[in-house]
Amino acid sequence: MDTKKSLVILLTNVVVFLLLSTTVHSCLPSDRAALLEFRAKLNEPYIGVFNTWKGLDCCKGWYGVSCDPNTRRVAGITLRGESEDPLFQKAKRSGLMTGSISPSICKLTRLSGIIIADWKGISGVIPSCIENLPFLRHLDLVGNKFSGVIPANIGKLLRLKVLNLADNHLYGVIPPSITRLVSLSHLDLRNNNISGVIPRDIGRLKMVSRVLLSGNKISGQIPDSLTRIYRLADLELSMNRLTGPIPASFGKMSVLATLNLDGNLISGMIPGSLLASSISNLNLSGNLITGSIPNTFGPRSYFTVLDLANNRLQGPIPASITAASFIGHLDVSHNHLCGKIPMGSPFDHLDATSFAYNACLCGKPLGNCKK
Template sequence: MKTSLITFTATVTVILLCSTLPLSLSQRCNVKDQITLLRIKNSLGNPTVLASWTSNSDCCKWHYVECDLYNDRIKSLTIFSGNISAPIPDTLGNLPYLETLILRKLTNLTGQIPATITKLVHLKTLTLSWTNLSGPIPSFLSQLKTLTTLDLSYNNFNGSIPPELATLPNLESLHLDRNALTGPIPDSFGNFTGKVPAIYLSHNLLNGTVPKSLAQVNFTWLDLSRNKLQGDLSVFFGTNKTIETADFSRNLFEFNFTTLNEFPSSLSVLDLNHNSIYGSLPETLTGLQLQSLNVSYNRLCGEIPVGGRLQNYDNTAYFHNRCLCGFPLQACF
């Protein structure tokens, strides 16, 4: 009986001691990372969206934060849909193990991308989207050699596209759409040093002709829609290409579609609407398993080739051309 009482007393004592241990001895989060996050919160004006970020709690349990299971350092920071009115804090660069940084739908996030972001040498995903960030897209982003995703869409970035982005060796997707970018597509985009990423450049003010260097690489997903681009699109097509989705709509492209008669079997989406493309539809289009096709609002003539999936679309895929005819448009005479 006496032994049991001693054991019970010892157990209670251990529980009481553990409950009174300082947070710094029991939390997972690295102290340096916690201090950095609290400074970030302060720089952002202590928004309510970050209310869980308090000095007396484990930052690995904070909202929008994820710690690495092995070293307990901050590896992911994802803040979205918050009422934040501030620029991106320079102190973000003091999270050395960060792999994912997403700041999305923060409509009052302003200013430019800070150079300290280049200190994040392990960063794989950088998404700064649906904000009011402005200024030029900085060329120093090319220093983030581990990036696989760069998403700067839906912002107010202006100026030209940095050619240095083509030196990112692991890039898989590049989203620069929905900004106010000007100038041509960089010639360097025909010389990616690593993978050829899916590229989204739509809804900008890009101009000039498509660089011939782009014939040297194989794109799988390319969206150049809603710009002021000109020239010939044949560099993207051919039986040796691997492009799957190609959206070139609402530009100033002007070329003879008849001469573009070789397409890769991988092509499933082709959108050329609202350009000045002339000639006739190539017969080789009938050999494709197209999921989507739109050539409306051009200057095409001749009969729509019969076969494949070309008759599966309604007339909106073909209308408003100079003299295109045949089902689903009116019969040719």
């Protein structure tokens, strides 16, 4: 009798163990249901991205879905329209996904990453409920046709490190709450229809290394607080409607390497500190900048690109420019500069187009100066 009882207990334990094992190694049914709702709003007929979304375990073999190995909760969705993955290489044409992002994605409460990028056909709005995903670290929706506004309370995503919404059709303003994203390291909102001003307190983003806002309709002045982000390496504000002067303290930033302000309505003079700073890519072309080119070049001046074209600069090209360590591309065309072009580097490898359409520049590579 005792043997039978022991056998029953043993078999019961085995069944319980098997059931638990099945439960532990399968994704949560609610997560699977949310993924299927998400998938139902998208259409991708060419590559078959969603052909693997079958079976009960969405953590095993579902293309682009990743799970936390401990909790078996869905932690990431990664679907890129331009991919080196063999699944994409089989296609003779670039895959084009259409549809929209269903709010059901917000039911995946443990999501840390959402990457739905470069499909060029996904439209609709960004669900505002994304604000309520507390573990989200990476939100990348670049290269689609999303419209509408950036969720107003996106600043609630305190763990967010990457926010990339570039190359869409978003409009409205940069939400003021964005300055609460104190963990953010990469902000890219390029090539949308965003208007309004850059939040004055954007300098609160102390961890950010890239702020890319080019190709929008942003107006107002460049906030001084940007110059207090000591990690900032790349700042791109090109092709907007920015006005006012260039903050002189940009030239005092220790790691700023790219400063692109071209195609705005920026006025005032070029701060001398910019030309003797750590900036290696400086584009100020297509603005309303006046005054002379500062005579502040020195050994620290190392420019892969120095573009000052299409402004209202006057006076000569400063003699100190020959003290620069390197200038790869120089363009001072379409200004009101006058005088003899200095001899030596960087002028020995530049052609006449770099100096064209000025008042009275002369010397190599232009014509000889009149005596």
